[in-house]
Amino acid sequence: xxxxxxxxxxxxxxxxxxxSTPTMLLAAPKGPNELNIDLAVKAITGAKAVVKSxxxxxxxxxxxxxxAVVPVTVTVDSPMTDDDYIKAIHIFATKNSNxxxxxxxxxxxxxxxxxxxxxxxxxxxxxxxxxxxxxxEFLSTSQSVKVTIGGCG
Amino acid sequence: xxxxxRDFMQIAAALGLVTVTNGCASAVxxxxxxxxxxxxxxxxxxxxxxxxxxxxxxxxxxxxxxxxEPSTLISAPNLVGTPGFLCGEAFSKHYGLEPSSLDAYFxxxxxxxxxxxxxxxxxxxxxxKTVVNTIKAERxxxxxxxxxxxxxxxxxxxxxxxxxxxxxKAQNYLGVDVMVGHxxxxxxxxxxxELIEMLDAKFISQNVVGDDPFEDEYEELIFEPYTIEERAxxxxxxxxxxxxxxxxxxxxxxxxxWSFGLRLDTLQxxxxxxxxxxxxxxxxxxxxxxFSVDQEVAKKINGIDFxxxxxxxxxxxxxxxxxxxxxxxxGSHGKFIGRxxxxxxxxKIKGYEYKLIPIASNIIPADPKGVKLVNDLxxxxxxxxxxxxxxxKNTLYKxxxxxxxxxxxxxxxxxxxMKCDISFTPGYRWGTTVLGGDNILMDNVYEMCGIxxxxxxxxxxxxxxxxxxxxxIADNVxxxxxxxxxxxxxxxxxxxxxxxxxxxxxxxxITKLMIGGKPIDLKKTYIVSSWGGNLQNAGENLQKDKIRAxxxxxxxxxxxxxxxxxxxxxNVTLLDYDCGCPVKGKxxxxxx
Amino acid sequence: xGKRKSLIKIKPKxxxxxEIVKVSFMVMHPMDTGMRKNKKTxxxxxxxxxNEVKFMFNGKVFTTMKTWESLSTNPVFxxxxxxxxxGKITVSYTDNTGESQEKSKKIKPKG
Numbered sequence: 049x050x051x052x053x054x055x056x057x058x059x060x061x062x063x064x065x066x067x068s069t070p071t072m073l074l075a076a077p078k079g080p081n082e083l084n085i086d087l088a089v090k091a092i093t094g095a096k097a098v099v100k101s102x103x104x105x106x107x108x109x110x111x112x113x114x115x116a117v118v119p120v121t122v123t124v125d126s127p128m129t130d131d132d133y134i135k136a137i138h139i140f141a142t143k144n145s146n147x148x149x150x151x152x153x154x155x156x157x158x159x160x161x162x163x164x165x166x167x168x169x170x171x172x173x174x175x176x177x178x179x180x181x182x183x184x185e186f187l188s189t190s191q192s193v194k195v196t197i198g199g200c201g
Numbered sequence: 202x203x204x205x206x207r208d209f210m211q212i213a214a215a216l217g218l219v220t221v222t223n224g225c226a227s228a229v230x231x232x233x234x235x236x237x238x239x240x241x242x243x244x245x246x247x248x249x250x251x252x253x254x255x256x257x258x259x260x261x262x263x264x265x266x267x268x269x270e271p272s273t274l275i276s277a278p279n280l281v282g283t284p285g286f287l288c289g290e291a292f293s294k295h296y297g298l299e300p301s302s303l304d305a306y307f308x309x310x311x312x313x314x315x316x317x318x319x320x321x322x323x324x325x326x327x328x329x330k331t332v333v334n335t336i337k338a339e340r341x342x343x344x345x346x347x348x349x350x351x352x353x354x355x356x357x358x359x360x361x362x363x364x365x366x367x368x369x370k371a372q373n374y375l376g377v378d379v380m381v382g383h384x385x386x387x388x389x390x391x392x393x394x395e396l397i398e399m400l401d402a403k404f405i406s407q408n409v410v411g412d413d414p415f416e417d418e419y420e421e422l423i424f425e426p427y428t429i430e431e432r433a434x435x436x437x438x439x440x441x442x443x444x445x446x447x448x449x450x451x452x453x454x455x456x457x458x459w460s461f462g463l464r465l466d467t468l469q470x471x472x473x474x475x476x477x478x479x480x481x482x483x484x485x486x487x488x489x490x491x492f493s494v495d496q497e498v499a500k501k502i503n504g505i506d507f508x509x510x511x512x513x514x515x516x517x518x519x520x521x522x523x524x525x526x527x528x529x530x531x532g533s534h535g536k537f538i539g540r541x542x543x544x545x546x547x548x549k550i551k552g553y554e555y556k557l558i559p560i561a562s563n564i565i566p567a568d569p570k571g572v573k574l575v576n577d578l579x580x581x582x583x584x585x586x587x588x589x590x591x592x593x594k595n596t597l598y599k600x601x602x603x604x605x606x607x608x609x610x611x612x613x614x615x616x617x618x619m620k621c622d623i624s625f626t627p628g629y630r631w632g633t634t635v636l637g638g639d640n641i642l643m644d645n646v647y648e649m650c651g652i653x654x655x656x657x658x659x660x661x662x663x664x665x666x667x668x669x670x671x672x673x674i675a676d677n678v679x680x681x682x683x684x685x686x687x688x689x690x691x692x693x694x695x696x697x698x699x700x701x702x703x704x705x706x707x708x709x710x711i712t713k714l715m716i717g718g719k720p721i722d723l724k725k726t727y728i729v730s731s732w733g734g735n736l737q738n739a740g741e742n743l744q745k746d747k748i749r750a751x752x753x754x755x756x757x758x759x760x761x762x763x764x765x766x767x768x769x770x771x772n773v774t775l776l777d778y779d780c781g782c783p784v785k786g787k788x789x790x791x792x793x
Numbered sequence: 794x795g796k797r798k799s800l801i802k803i804k805p806k807x808x809x810x811x812e813i814v815k816v817s818f819m820v821m822h823p824m825d826t827g828m829r830k831n832k833k834t835x836x837x838x839x840x841x842x843x844n845e846v847k848f849m850f851n852g853k854v855f856t857t858m859k860t861w862e863s864l865s866t867n868p869v870f871x872x873x874x875x876x877x878x879x880g881k882i883t884v885s886y887t888d889n890t891g892e893s894q895e896k897s898k899k900i901k902p903k904g
Contacts, residue, residue: 079862080827080840109462110684113448117412117865119460128875141863145828149863152872157855159813159875166865168826194685196449196673197739414819414869415800 081146088147089178092138093186101187104179108191115169115195120149122177124161124187128154134161136180142190143173169195239564242303243335248554249544250433252340253485254333254347256377257511258533260356260384260631263371263575265322265562266648267634268534270516271600272310273771273781273793276493277681278704281778282785284521285492285513285683289782296518307536307559308516314596317636321563324535326371327571328562332538333375340542344433349377350511350531351443351489354396355384356631358586358647359578364388367578369399374574377402379428383444383489383512384631387653389455403428405441405487407471412460423459426471435482435545438475440468442488442498444512446687452654452735463490463684465501472504482548485509492517492530493683499526506550507541514600514630520555529555533631536560586644590759593641594766599632599649601781602678603691603701603793604771607632607649611751612695613767614758619659619730619747622716623667624695627733628678641759646752650733655750657732660740665723668714670736671699676707691773692734700774713774797821801884801898810878810902816848817871818884818896826862845887846870850900851880876902 083091089098107121126134133156139149152163167175176190274288287295289309298305306316307323337345353372354365365388372380380402385393397404407426411418427440445463448456468486475481484506488495491512499508500523508528516532531539538558544551579586597607608626615624633648635641662670677687700713714721729740732751737743759765771793775781780791799820808814820843827840842862847854848870856872874882879902885895 081861107466111446111449111687113446113460113462114453119412121871144863145826146861146863148861150861150870151859153857154872155855157850157853157875157877158873160873162815162871162873164817164869164871166869168824168863168865192685194676194680196677196687197670197735414817414867415798415821419802419819 079145081148083146083148085140085142085147085176088140092136092151092178092180096184096186098178098186098188100189101179104177104187104189106175106177106189106191108175108193110192111194111196112169115171117166118169118175118193118195119164119166120175121162121164122179122189124179126161126181128156128159128161130156131182133182134179135182137161137163138178138180139163139165139167140176140178141167141169141173142176144168144170169193171195239566242558242561242564243332245540245542245556246554247339248542248552250340250344251435251437251483251543251545252336252345253437253507253509253541253543254336254345255350255509255529255531255539255541256329256347256353256535256537257350257489257509257531258352258514258631259324259535260352260533261354261360261368262324262357262535262648263326263359263368263578265325265328265560266534267317267636268323268536269313269596269598269600269634270308270310271602271781273601273603275602275679275703275775275778275781275783275793277679278777279681280493280683281783283493283496284517285496285515287515287782291782291784294784298518303559303561303564304518307532307561308518310598313634314636320561323562324560325562325567325571325575326375326535327567327569327575328560328565329535329538330375330568330571331565332558332560334568336540341433346430346432346437347376347378348439348485348487348509349380349402350487350509351380351382352384352511352533352631353380354382355387355653356648356651358644358651359582361647361651361653362582363578364392365396366399369396370574370578373399373401374571378430379403379405379439379441379487381406381441381443381487381489381511383447384451386443386447386456387451389653390457390459405439406443407440407467408445408462408464409443410460410464411458413458416458418458426467427475429475429479429481433545435543435548436479437483437485438479438481439485439487440471440475442468442486442490444489445494450687450689455653463494463498465498468498469502469504472502476504480548482545483507483543483550488512491683491686492528493686495528495530496521496523497683499523499528502526507543507553509539509541516557518557527553527555529557531557586642586647588643589640590643590646590756591641591762592764593635593639594637594764595769596637597635597641597645597765597767599634600630601690601771601793603773603775604693606767606769607635608693609695609767610759610765611650611755612693614755615657615730615732615751616695617758618749618754619657620728621659621696621730622727623697623729625729625731625734625736626693626695628674628690628692629733630689641765643756646755646759650751650755652733655732655752656748657730657751657754658737658740658743659728659730659747660737660743661726662729662736662740663723664716664721664725664727666739667716667727667729668711668721668723670739671711671714672708675701675710679703679710680707694772698772698774700776702776704777712776797894799884799894799896801882801896803882803898803900807903808876809904810876812902813873813875815871816874816882816884817869818846818848818886819867819869820886820894820896821867822888824862824864824866824868841888841890843868843886843888847885848872848874849883849885850874850877852883876900878902
């Protein structure tokens with residue numbers, strides 16, 4: 049079960065990454081895995097609806113201390129039991145050339161549905177968390193992070 | 202010292218000669234005259250047993266100084282006219298200040314030169330100490346707690362030359378009990394820890410944690426997050442909040458391995474911990490977030506009784522109350538001490554009284570021990586610091602959103618020496634004021650730019666990058682959400698003029714950007730000089746042979762000029778407000 | 794490439810069976826995006842990033858990750874883990890060049 053959904057995600061992503069939209073071509077330099085947010089989300093959800101949910105909590109700085117190291121923590125309210133748990137937390141940097149940061153497949157063994165990491169942000173943007181529950185629902189939240197060369201003291 | 206009617210007439214006469222400043226229309230002196238004495242300054246409707254004394258952002262000014270408040274304080278439209286974004290006439294009106302009163306002199310720029318001649322200098326630790334002693338004598342030593350919101354160790358020559366030590370001695374003399382920091386960190390981590398060893402006060406911060414994953418202190422607190430102090434039979438929990446954007450506003454290398462940020466989630470946890478586990482009677486956040494950011498903090502965090510704020514230098518005569526949290530901020534440069542009396546009965550806060558006490562150094566006598574301490578601390582440096590570099594024709598001041606005369610002088614000095622197209626000077630809010638006709642001392646130059654990373658860098662930047670950088674800086678200043686602001690002003694630019702629409706979208710605020718009198722060419726490469734920031738990292742072809750400390754560049758320029766004559770005409774046209782001190786709903790057009 | 798410096802941290806340091814701890818894996822890895830130029834040569838530094846991470850307890854996988862170049866240099870991966878008893882946590886990773894390493898840490902609940 050776990051593994052299947054993981055592979056499904058990968059397959060779609062591989063196809064999607066060959067597609068690029070004109071707006072992305074005008075943007076910052078392309079990386080080898082360039083993919084925009086719409087395609088990246090679709091690759092995971094198929095056509096299923098994504099619901100913004102207060103069950104998904106994101107902790108990230110309002111202003112990044114360093115755009116190359118931006119700490120992000122996503123926590124989801126869930127009992128994490130065998131019948132009701134969070135299967136996956138996906139993190140996207142919505143304006144990076146490749147928006148995908150991490151696809152994290154959890155199990156009830158985690159106890160709490162949480163993933164923390166540090167991402168690179170090329171510029172000011174929203175970080176988005178997309179969550180898949182064991183019931184097949186997709187929930188999300190996002191937060192805006194400002195990346196600035198420096199302030200005024 | 203009473204201000205008599207005759208004095209008033211003299212001030213009024215002087216008013217006619219005052220240069221028009223770039224605020225709104227000049228205020229007309231009122232009919233009545235404030236009669237000010239030391240007694241009035243101390244006058245206080247005491248309540249309860251506990252007193253908290255508060256200072257913030259003294260920026261190492263242990264001697265009295267002149268400090269002119271801003272004549273321009275522009276914000277996003279939703280924030281216009283709110284505390285934190287009030288100046289000049291708008292400020293006077295909001296707080297009901299009497300024109301030409303001592304309060305008007307301390308709190309606004311209006312008729313500053315004339316009132317400066319009348320009321321004299323402000324601040325100074327020897328005068329502050331007299332206030333502290335008087336209050337402690339009235340309330341009892343054991344019932345008073347002295348809190349310092351930071352930006353204390355840095356900002357003058359004596360601070361720079363002793364790497365902060367002179368100011369720690371001043372704090373120990375004043376009897377500061379607890380502090381947080383911001384510019385303190387620009388002495389570097391190791392020095393900060395050394396100075397904390399010398400400091401009698403506790404240094405606390407819940408929002409500074411280790412960020413090197415391979416260190417033991419990764420995601421662990423660097424300082425105690427809070428302290429619990431017992432005074433007047435009550436338990437007071439004080440949580441520290443250092444400047445959240447230290448590592449972006451100042452060079453990262455000073456705090457390598459430490460991470461800052463607002464950290465609201467842990468702030469709420471500590472508030473709850475103090476209330477539920479330690480059963481404190483009162484929760485205080487000692488903060489360097491800035492006045493507007495702390496208003497957002499109060500909306501988001503429950504259970505804080507008082508926030509003693511700092512960073513944005515607002516003199517706020519009255520506290521503001523948001524979500525049952527009372528927020529106060531005590532100006533800057535040692536001009537004020539905030540006195541907060543709290544009445545606590547049966548572990549509950551029954552009431553409070555607050556006053557921002559102006560440290561009018563001609564009215565409040567100096568404590569002789571403080572005078573001696575200041576003399577001793579200055580003695581090794583007097584020769585250099587007291588050197589007269591030249592004279593200024595017009596008043597040199599810092600502050601204002603886009604432009605101020607002392608910054609312009611620094612930009613003139615840099616452009617003269619570096620032969621650059623554009624000069625960037627940082628928009629921090631500390632400095633000094635030198636009255637028109639007065640000598641400029643080397644001490645004044647350090648008061649403006651005595652930082653631990655003083656180098657002026659000269660390098661190349663493409664026009665497009667310059668335009669983008671200006672938009673980026675504008676968004677730090679004018680973002681409609683205070684949580685995305687950094688609490689400073691726009692970088693001051695030499696060689697550049699522009700129009701700005703503050704209410705426009707991020708990235709679209711600046712228009713008619715001109716360099717050297719010509720429209721900016723986005724493809725052209727310009728020679729840029731900059732200091733006090735990290736723009737050089739964005740540039741190319743750094744001219745290494747030209748790197749020199751900004752205070753040396755400025756000193757040499759003033760010496761060459763002998764008499765400096767900086768006009769108060771700004772280089773920025775504001776398209777959506779009619780003056781520098783707008784009130785809510787007012788729109789127009791102004792050159793600042 | 795020799796062995797990269799890596800670390801597993803468990804927080805809190807003391808825990809009991811049945812309690813939930815935080816497990817962090819940190820590794821010194823460039824996480825090159827394939828977009829950065831080498832300042833000296835002017836040539837693009839090829840993409841080099843961790844693309845898979847597995848967290849195991851006594852050989853049983855409890856978290857897997859597919860990761861990308863948007864993670865920071867020297868990345869950190871933190872998840873929770875409900876301690877079932879004594880044992881060993883192992884974290885392994887693979888990067889896009891095929892490099893693969895692992896790190897282990899003993900789990901010793903007190904009570």
